[in-house]
Amino acid sequence: MPRTEWANQAIREQRQAQIRSVAARLFAHNGYVGTRIEDIAQAVSMSKGLLYHYFGSKAELYTTLVDRASRGTVQLFEDAMNRPGTAAERLRWLVTQIVEGLAEQPDMFMVVMQALVSDAVPSEAHDQAIRFAHRVQDLIRAFIREGQQTDEIIAGNREQLALLLGFCIQGLAVAHAIGGAVPPITEALIGLFTGRHGSSAT
Amino acid sequence: MPRTEWANQAIREQRQAQIRSVAARLFAHNGYVGTRIEDIAQAVSMSKGLLYHYFGSKAELYTTLVDRASRGTVQLFEDAMNRPGTAAERLRWLVTQIVEGLAEQPDMFMVVMQALVSDAVPSEAHDQAIRFAHRVQDLIRAFIREGQQTDEIIAGNREQLALLLGFCIQGLAVAHAIGGAVPPITEALIGLFTGRHGSSAT
Amino acid sequence: MPRTEWANQAIREQRQAQIRSVAARLFAHNGYVGTRIEDIAQAVSMSKGLLYHYFGSKAELYTTLVDRASRGTVQLFEDAMNRPGTAAERLRWLVTQIVEGLAEQPDMFMVVMQALVSDAVPSEAHDQAIRFAHRVQDLIRAFIREGQQTDEIIAGNREQLALLLGFCIQGLAVAHAIGGAVPPITEALIGLFTGRHGSSAT
Amino acid sequence: MPRTEWANQAIREQRQAQIRSVAARLFAHNGYVGTRIEDIAQAVSMSKGLLYHYFGSKAELYTTLVDRASRGTVQLFEDAMNRPGTAAERLRWLVTQIVEGLAEQPDMFMVVMQALVSDAVPSEAHDQAIRFAHRVQDLIRAFIREGQQTDEIIAGNREQLALLLGFCIQGLAVAHAIGGAVPPITEALIGLFTGRHGSSAT
DNA sequence: TATGAATGAGGATTCATTCAT
DNA sequence: AATGAATGAATCCTCATTCAT
Numbered sequence: 123m124p125r126t127e128w129a130n131q132a133i134r135e136q137r138q139a140q141i142r143s144v145a146a147r148l149f150a151h152n153g154y155v156g157t158r159i160e161d162i163a164q165a166v167s168m169s170k171g172l173l174y175h176y177f178g179s180k181a182e183l184y185t186t187l188v189d190r191a192s193r194g195t196v197q198l199f200e201d202a203m204n205r206p207g208t209a210a211e212r213l214r215w216l217v218t219q220i221v222e223g224l225a226e227q228p229d230m231f232m233v234v235m236q237a238l239v240s241d242a243v244p245s246e247a248h249d250q251a252i253r254f255a256h257r258v259q260d261l262i263r264a265f266i267r268e269g270q271q272t273d274e275i276i277a278g279n280r281e282q283l284a285l286l287l288g289f290c291i292q293g294l295a296v297a298h299a300i301g302g303a304v305p306p307i308t309e310a311l312i313g314l315f316t317g318r319h320g321s322s323a324t
Numbered sequence: 325m326p327r328t329e330w331a332n333q334a335i336r337e338q339r340q341a342q343i344r345s346v347a348a349r350l351f352a353h354n355g356y357v358g359t360r361i362e363d364i365a366q367a368v369s370m371s372k373g374l375l376y377h378y379f380g381s382k383a384e385l386y387t388t389l390v391d392r393a394s395r396g397t398v399q400l401f402e403d404a405m406n407r408p409g410t411a412a413e414r415l416r417w418l419v420t421q422i423v424e425g426l427a428e429q430p431d432m433f434m435v436v437m438q439a440l441v442s443d444a445v446p447s448e449a450h451d452q453a454i455r456f457a458h459r460v461q462d463l464i465r466a467f468i469r470e471g472q473q474t475d476e477i478i479a480g481n482r483e484q485l486a487l488l489l490g491f492c493i494q495g496l497a498v499a500h501a502i503g504g505a506v507p508p509i510t511e512a513l514i515g516l517f518t519g520r521h522g523s524s525a526t
Numbered sequence: 527m528p529r530t531e532w533a534n535q536a537i538r539e540q541r542q543a544q545i546r547s548v549a550a551r552l553f554a555h556n557g558y559v560g561t562r563i564e565d566i567a568q569a570v571s572m573s574k575g576l577l578y579h580y581f582g583s584k585a586e587l588y589t590t591l592v593d594r595a596s597r598g599t600v601q602l603f604e605d606a607m608n609r610p611g612t613a614a615e616r617l618r619w620l621v622t623q624i625v626e627g628l629a630e631q632p633d634m635f636m637v638v639m640q641a642l643v644s645d646a647v648p649s650e651a652h653d654q655a656i657r658f659a660h661r662v663q664d665l666i667r668a669f670i671r672e673g674q675q676t677d678e679i680i681a682g683n684r685e686q687l688a689l690l691l692g693f694c695i696q697g698l699a700v701a702h703a704i705g706g707a708v709p710p711i712t713e714a715l716i717g718l719f720t721g722r723h724g725s726s727a728t
Numbered sequence: 729m730p731r732t733e734w735a736n737q738a739i740r741e742q743r744q745a746q747i748r749s750v751a752a753r754l755f756a757h758n759g760y761v762g763t764r765i766e767d768i769a770q771a772v773s774m775s776k777g778l779l780y781h782y783f784g785s786k787a788e789l790y791t792t793l794v795d796r797a798s799r800g801t802v803q804l805f806e807d808a809m810n811r812p813g814t815a816a817e818r819l820r821w822l823v824t825q826i827v828e829g830l831a832e833q834p835d836m837f838m839v840v841m842q843a844l845v846s847d848a849v850p851s852e853a854h855d856q857a858i859r860f861a862h863r864v865q866d867l868i869r870a871f872i873r874e875g876q877q878t879d880e881i882i883a884g885n886r887e888q889l890a891l892l893l894g895f896c897i898q899g900l901a902v903a904h905a906i907g908g909a910v911p912p913i914t915e916a917l918i919g920l921f922t923g924r925h926g927s928s929a930t
Numbered sequence: 931t932a933t934g935a936a937t938g939a940g941g942a943t944t945c946a947t948t949c950a951t
Numbered sequence: 952a953a954t955g956a957a958t959g960a961a962t963c964c965t966c967a968t969t970c971a972t
Contacts, residue, residue, distance in 0.1 A: 130952090156357040156444030159946060169954045170947085180946065232441070239434070239502060242358025276521045282512035289495025290488055297487070300441060310484035314516055319478045331972085332934070339935090361963065371937050376964065533951085534955070541956090559762040560848025563942060573958045578943065636845070643838070643906060646762030680925045686916035689903070690896055697895020704845060714888035718920055723882040736931090765967060775933045777970085786967065 138176050141166055143227070146187055150229035150299055153236060154184055154243045181244040188237045188247040191230040192254035198223070199261045209269035210316050217308045220291060224298040232299035235292065262287050269315075276317040287315060340378050343368055345429070348389055352431035352501050355438060356386055356445045383446040390439045390449040393432040394456035400425070401463045411471035412518050419510045422493060426500040434501035437494065464489050471517075478519040489517060542580050545570055547631070550591055554633035554703050557640060558588055558647045585648040592641045592651040595634040596658035602627070603665045613673035614720050621712045624695060628702040636703035639696065666691050673719075680721040691719060744782050747772055749833070752793055756835035756905055759842060760790055760849045787850040794843045794853040797836040798860035804829070805867045815875035816922050823914045826897060830904040838905035841898065868893050875921075882923040893921060 144165045148157045159180055163170045177183040202216035224231065237243050237251035263284040269275030275283070290311055297304045313319045346367045350359045361382055365372045379385040404418035426433065439445050439453035465486040471477030477485070492513055499506045515521045548569045552561045563584055567574045581587040606620035628635065641647050641655035667688040673679030679687070694715055701708045717723045750771045754763045765786055769776045783789040808822035830837065843849050843857035869890040875881030881889070896917055903910045919925045 133952095151442065152444035153355045153357060153442055155355060156442070158944085171949085171955065172953050174947075175952070236355075239498065240353065240355055240358065242354035276515075277523055278512050278515055278521045281507055282509045283516075285495070285499070285507070285509055286492055286512060286516060289492045289499075292495055292498070293487070293491025296441065296494070297491075305483055305487070307484045307487055310480050310488060313480055314478075314485075314488060317519065317521070319480045319519070321479055328972095335935075360961090372964080373938065373966080374936050377935070382963070530951095537956075555846065556848035557759045557761060557842075557846055559759060560846065562940090564940095574942085575944080575959065576957050579956070584942070643902065644757065644759055644762070646758035680920075681927055682916050682919055682925045685911055686913045687920075689899070689911070689913055690916060690920060693899020693903075694892055694895045696902070697891070697898055700845065700898070701891065701895075709887055709891070711888045711891055714884050714892060717882075717884055718889075718892060721923065721925070723884045723923070725883055739931095764965085776968085777934065778932050780968075781931070 134176070137166075137168075141173065141176055141183070142187055142190070145183055146191075146227065146229040146233055149184060149187065149236070150232035154180075154240065154247075181247075184233075184237075185244050185247045185250070187230070187233055188243075188250050191234045192250055195231065195234070196254060196257050196261075199258055203261055203265055209265070209272065209274035210312055210318075212265070213269075213312050213315065214308060217291070217294075217311055220294065221298075221306075221308060224295060228298040228301075231295040235295065259284060259288055266315075275315055283315070290314070336378065339368075339370075339374075343375060343378055343385070344389055344392070347385055348393075348429065348431040348435055351386060351389065351438070352434035356382075356442065356449075383449075386435075386439075387446050387449045387452070389432070389435050390445075390452050393436045394452055397433065397436070398456060398459050398463075401460055405463055405467055411467070411474065411476035412514055412520075414467070415471075415514050415517065416510060419493070419496075419513055422496065423500075423508075423510060426497060430500040430503075433497040437497065461486060461490055468517075477517055485517070492516070538580065541570075541572075541576075545577060545580055545587070546591055546594070549587055550595075550631065550633040550637055553588060553591065553640070554636035558584075558644065558651075585651075588637075588641075589648050589651045589654070591634070591637050592647075592654050595638045596654055599635065599638070600658060600661050600665075603662055607665055607669055613669070613676065613678035614716055614722075616669070617673075617716050617719065618712060621695070621698075621715055624698065625702075625710075625712060628699060632702040632705075635699040639700065663688060663692055670719075679719055687719065694718070740782070743772075747779065747782055747789070748793055748796070751789055752797075752833065752835040752839055755790060755793065755842070756838035760786075760846065760853075787853075790839075790843075791850050791853045791856070793836070793839055794849075794856050797840045798856055801837065801840070802860060802863050802867075805864055809867055809871055815871070815878065815880035816918055816924075818871070819875075819918050819921065820914060823897070823900075823917055826900065827904075827912075827914060830901060834904045834907075837901040841901065865890060865894055872921075881921055889921070896920070 141162065145157070145162050148161055148165060152161075159170055159173060162183075163173045166173075177186070198219055199216065202212050202219070205212050205215060207215075220231075234251050234254060237247040238255055241248065263280055266275055266280050266284050266287065270277065270280065294304070294307065294311075309320065343364065347359075347364050350363055350367060354363075359382075361372055361375060364385075365375045368375070379388070400421055401418065404414050404421070407414050407417060409417070436453050436456060439449040440457055443450070465482055468477055468482050468486050468489065472479065472482065496506070496509065496513075511522065545566065549561070549566050552565055552569060556565075561584075563574055563577060566587075567577045570577070581590070602623055603620065606616050606623070609616050609619060611619075638655050638658060641651040642659055645652070667684055670679055670684050670688050670691065674681065674684065698708070698711065698715075713724065747768065751763070751768050754767055754771065758767075765776055765779060768789075769779045772779075783792070804825055805822065808818050808825070811818050811821060813821075840857050840860060843853040844861055847854065869886055872881055872886050872890050872893065876883065876886065900910070900913065900917075915926065
């Protein structure tokens with residue numbers, strides 16, 4: 123009965139996506155160790171036992187999450203870098219994409235950050251997060267270099283500017299995860315690195 | 325005859341300081357839930373029992389840590405704001421102090437950040453961290469405003485610039501906590517917010 | 527397919543009853559603090575973990591026990607007081623019921639007594655036991671008064687006779703709990719308070 | 729320096745008596761397992777370490793307590809039995825002595841009762857308490873027999889009456905230990921077993 | 931004699947994971 | 952596919968006891 127099988131497969135993936143989404147929220151707020159399988163199961167209204175039909179273990183679920191989120195983010199950065207347009211335009215596109223992503227999934231990025239910082243996570247997730255951070259940093263550095271060559275990005279030590287730009291993006295993500303309303307900040311961020319500052323109106 | 329009162333007091337404070345220092349490192353890397361009392365005890369070469377002689381519970385130890393670190397950091401920001409000198413000088417002093425503090429105690433700040441972000445920490449610590457974040461953000465905003473009034477700080481929306489400056493400082497702390505060597509970044513940071521950028525030499 | 531709701535419910539109640547019964551025995555002999563959850567679990571042939579599936583904590587289990595036993599005993603006293611028949615008949619019924627109850631569950635009463643006497647038990651259990659003792663004492667006093675009005679109970683200060691009758695019933699329960707064979711004592715007890723003593727044959 | 733030694737010895741015994749008294753109170757209310765050495769030390773305003781100069785261990789302290797209290801009580805019963813006078817007079821003397829003893833040391837008896845009932849006490853204390861209970865029960869039985877032979881004690885099965893008299897005395901002790909004011913009950917108790925009841929005035 | 935720092939075994943509780951149904 | 956009963960290793964915390972001073 124191929125149709126049934128196909129339907130099953132569809133349901134399976136739908137369920138997995140749902141679990142990932144809910145798990146991301148819980149992991150982001152409670153950390154890997156602080157999140158219980160029971161919590162996740164309850165949040166998706168299914169039994170613990172059933173959860174294990176969809177994910178082999180807590181570690182696997184977490185690692186999958188980190189993997190997807192970090193791959194997705196790297197992809198986003200690569201797309202931004204490879205776009206046509208001025209540095210400011212590309213940076214605007216990137217930050218806009220990130221902010222939009224954070225608006226619908228404020229937790230994914232946070233999970234990656236925790237995996238990056240913490241030793242108390244599955245080592246695969248930790249390693250993946252570190253690779254992610256390096257890759258992103260490389261992309262940012264490349265972006266800065268290109269921007270400086272066309273005088274679109276302010277002068278200064280590339281390595282340092284890249285770090286600072288990374289900090290700003292990371293801070294943006296953390297601010298979204300904490301939960302309070304984050305004011306639109308994109309233009310200020312772009313201004314900071316392009317040297318074209320707006321007026322001081324509040 | 326018993327040890328003198330004074331000797332006991334000295335032992336107590338010495339031990340407590342030692343525990344705080346080690347605990348900060350472990351909490352920073354493993355989170356509140358992921359850090360075992362046993363780990364801390366071993367790292368200070370003392371038995372679990374003795375640790376409980378000095379701190380009533382894991383929660384109390386953690387909360388004490390967050391409390392001290394956040395109070396200290398707020399104090400640092402206040403001192404920086406109240407100094408004489410140009411905005412650039414004061415910002416330089418602040419960042420220098422922070423970087424130096426991070427050099428000796430790279431973990432304290434990280435603990436506060438986790439307490440800020442995570443729900444899986446003692447609620448007192450979480451609340452304290454939130455108060456801390458608001459206070460610091462207020463101080464940064466005030467600093468930005470003053471700097472803009474004397475044209476020492478770049479133009480732009482104060483609220484947004486304050487957030488971005490906060491992000492940079494926070495990113496600096498996270499970078500230190502992760503462990504890799506962090507290049508000196510102070511001047512680049514100052515340049516970003518004063519609009520006086522150096523040359524693009526790597 | 528999961529077990530039916532009904533089956534689960536049945537398992538739960540069966541297990542809980544089993545745990546209560548065994549726990550009563552251990553608590554009666556070792557006290558609240560002296561009884562280990564591990565002991566109870568082993569005595570019911572289940573893992574500690576499973577026990578916590580059925581009772582949230584040692585304190586909750588104990589309190590439940592005290593609650594049930596004291597409610598049941600008060601009910602027994604009320605039933606005895608509200609029966610038709612002479613004072614002697616009602617007292618006989620009560621003591622008979624108590625002795626029968628002690629024969630199947632010699633420990634329940636003892637648990638209530640410990641909760642009454644000890645400060646080292648959950649305060650809810652302690653309070654409940656104190657309320658229980660007062661209520662029972664009131665019922666006994668009322669019984670004595672009625673019996674004296676119809677000259678079925680010996681003359682004498684009601685308050686004092688009520689205490690003494692209470693002591694005798696309590697002593698009966700303690701004697702059963704200790705474990706040795708307790709000789710039938712009902713008629714002697716009734717004779718004591720009705721003034722109709724049998725012969726002195728051993 | 730014999731005088732110093734003698735003085736030391738006196739202090740030592742004084743301290744031990746103080747410790748016994750305080751420990752009795754705590755053991756009576758919290759049980760053997762529920763009472764911590766630290767609690768006792770604090771209650772006598774001395775350090776844990778010093779306490780161990782006076783008693784080798786918690787078990788030893790407890791056992792000593794049970795031993796002294798049970799020996800003393802048996803002695804009291806023997807004295808009562810061996811006195812001249814009618815059964816009523818001897819019973820009155822005994823109960824009076826017990827009530828007076830309970831007034832100044834309400835806890836000693838309770839400790840023996842717990843040692844009797846509980847398995848969670850040092851086995852020596854438990855055994856001693858059981859021997860005590862048997863001995864007292866024998867003495868009461870002998871008293872009843874003698875009293876019945878001279879028609880001073882009501883007729884009825886000796887064994888059963890002895891148990892009931894024991895229950896009453898035990899109940900008295902428990903009532904004192906619980907703490908509320910216990911009304912004078914001596915005469916009612918004597919009346920119960922001699923068959924000479926007072927009037928029913930409240 | 932006197933203190934309290936120090937130890938470590940023991941006990942309550944949690945939670946990832948498995949499994950019978 | 953679905954449930955939750957069942958397990959036990961892991962973790963927090965306590966406390967009797969010892970010992971340096």
